[in-house]
Amino acid sequence: MFIMNHAQKGDIAITHDIGLASTLLPKGVQVLSPKGMVFDENEIQTALDLRYLHAKARKRGEYGKGPKPFHSEDRARFSLSLTKILSKFAGI
Numbered sequence: 001m002f003i004m005n006h007a008q009k010g011d012i013a014i015t016h017d018i019g020l021a022s023t024l025l026p027k028g029v030q031v032l033s034p035k036g037m038v039f040d041e042n043e044i045q046t047a048l049d050l051r052y053l054h055a056k057a058r059k060r061g062e063y064g065k066g067p068k069p070f071h072s073e074d075r076a077r078f079s080l081s082l083t084k085i086l087s088k089f090a091g092i
Contacts, residue, residue, distance in 0.1 A: 012085060018047045030085050035070070036077030038085070 004020060007013060009028030015021060021031040021039040031039040039047065057063050 010089070012082075012089075014082075018044070018051050022048055032078070032081055032085065034078060035074040036079070036081040038081050 003013065003015075004023050007024050007027055007029045011024075012030045012032065013020070013024050014032050014034060016033055018039075022044045024031050025039060025041045025044055033039070054063065
């Protein structure tokens with residue numbers, strides 16, 4: 001709740017929480033996942049729908065292994081995505 005209530009246009013948020021991302025995007029916050037996926041308003045509804053479908057599948061026992069491990073490719077994608085966002089803010 002704190003992040004949602006205090007985030008402002010021009011802020012950058014790093015989160016895996018798709019629900020939080022969906023509330024920050026309309027405020028003009030740049031939202032990035034720890035694995036480097038940049039959330040945008042055009043695709044957030046799809047992400048929310050997938051989250052709902054995966055939650056239903058977990059209740060049926062179809063998922064149970066947890067999230068995929070963090071790899072060096074994820075770190076590289078995160079670094080590249082964050083660099084692009086920061087460069088845009090800096091006007092580079």
